[in-house]
Amino acid sequence: MQCLSDEQLSDEQEERISQSDGLSIEKIVNVTKIETRRLTLRKPQCDDIDAISDLANNTAVANMLSRMPHPYGKQDAADFVNKVNKLASGNCVYAITLTMTGEIIGCCGIEKKDGREQKEIGYWLGQQYWGNGYATEAAHALVDMAFEDEEIEDLVGHCRIGNYASRRILQKSGFQFLSTGIGYCLAQNSQMPIEIYRLERAIWASLRNWPTTFEQETE
Template identity: 45%
Template structure:
């Protein structure tokens, strides 16, 4: 049975502890031992300028604050690990809008172009629709970021328009393409693969 849309409840804390496995990736909750790896991957202007809330430069202190905030925030976040458990990026769901949780992701530049973002996003989309009684998910990508838009389209997201979003790294608002994925569309695309999970 699907769970209610989460607030800060035991069910959401359990979700944060969940481990997802795909064909090539392992997705798990970031811990303080990951701070150095996260900072190393994120401290690149090409990464943070495509995200909404990440500063530049991105330091170990920023990574530590991010990991520490996960125990109390409204997000379900996974560290993405590739073969040999090498960290490659982050994917997560922001539950600030309970009716339309927002998926976001980023990868270290050296891991771009390998399909990791699509694989990780699909795993988290599956987990979210399978675990929670939601009817849609949303996401956004800067209009100058065709790679991110391509990931969303491969996951079934449909374009809904352009908005201005504030980006911390550039200290300004910038146009973003907005997308929505409904449960119905997700169900029709579910043949993209299987995600294994463990707790």
């Protein structure tokens, strides 16, 4: 296992990475760190590999995401960190950490998928950190960051049908139901039904004063 954050990746490594992370790279704004009431969102580092692999190697997490494999090992985490750090435009992908302790609890980011005009929010937490409102807090911060880019008029988000916690996070962040569709779950190597949500700039502007308290919920 290597952490090659400052080195050129081979085509083979690029292909592996493209299959093993939950987020793509797309520049939104040049923000390397975001601080909220309880969280610090920062770029993943080589020292984070063990923690990321420990959190992600969980079927309860992977089965709710599109592109997280299972099992998820240290090499998968290293590939993820390498990809994020390879490009300057990786500043929109973050490790979610608790400000008080510095411990990593998950990852999040804003991406643009191939063939789509809209940028999409994504997030996941280690199971032991569910139920504390951390994902909602991180989502609010990401949304605010994204709309600092004046060219962005809307964002999309999706969740697996039946993932009520993720749906609630999107709703609490201002996203409105758009449609249903079919996604792909890499961990299960199968298709899955999803709900698609959209947040328009005008709605975001009306909700700028996000709640300062976060209800306990399963995330």
